[in-house]
Amino acid sequence: MARATVQRKTSRRKPLSADESSRALGICRLIGQVRALVGQSGDASGFDAARWVAGWLDQPLPALSGIAPAQLMDTAEGQAIVAQVVARMQSGVYA
Numbered sequence: 001m002a003r004a005t006v007q008r009k010t011s012r013r014k015p016l017s018a019d020e021s022s023r024a025l026g027i028c029r030l031i032g033q034v035r036a037l038v039g040q041s042g043d044a045s046g047f048d049a050a051r052w053v054a055g056w057l058d059q060p061l062p063a064l065s066g067i068a069p070a071q072l073m074d075t076a077e078g079q080a081i082v083a084q085v086v087a088r089m090q091s092g093v094y095a
Contacts, residue, residue, distance in 0.1 A: 019074075026079035027053070033083060037090045061085065 009016060016024060035049040057070040063085050064072070072078030 022076065023073055026073050026076075026082075029079070030073075030082060030086065033086050037086065041090070063088065 005020070006016075008014075009020075015021075031049045031053050034053055035044070035047075038044040038047050038049065057073065058068050060066045060068050064081070069082045069085065072082050
């Protein structure tokens with residue numbers, strides 16, 4: 001979802017569409033998953049999960065056949081695939 005769309009809707013106090021809401025919730029869940037992963041792995045102080053996720057989403061990943069995770073965040077199925085990639089990072093079977 002474009003940042004301008006979010007800012008426009010926020011400034012006009014307009015609700016997000018169902019699709020936009022689904023994408024936003026998917027990102028929130030992903031941030032929470034990454035935050036939990038880092039917290040379980042060690043000292044998470046100073047780690048900004050939202051910033052990390054924002055950068056990571058745009059990076060093509062070998063685990064996704066060179067696709068950037070952001071390209072999959074439009075559907076519930078795609079969000080589940082991205083969440084699985086993060087879960088595999090934690091378990092060490094990323095590739």
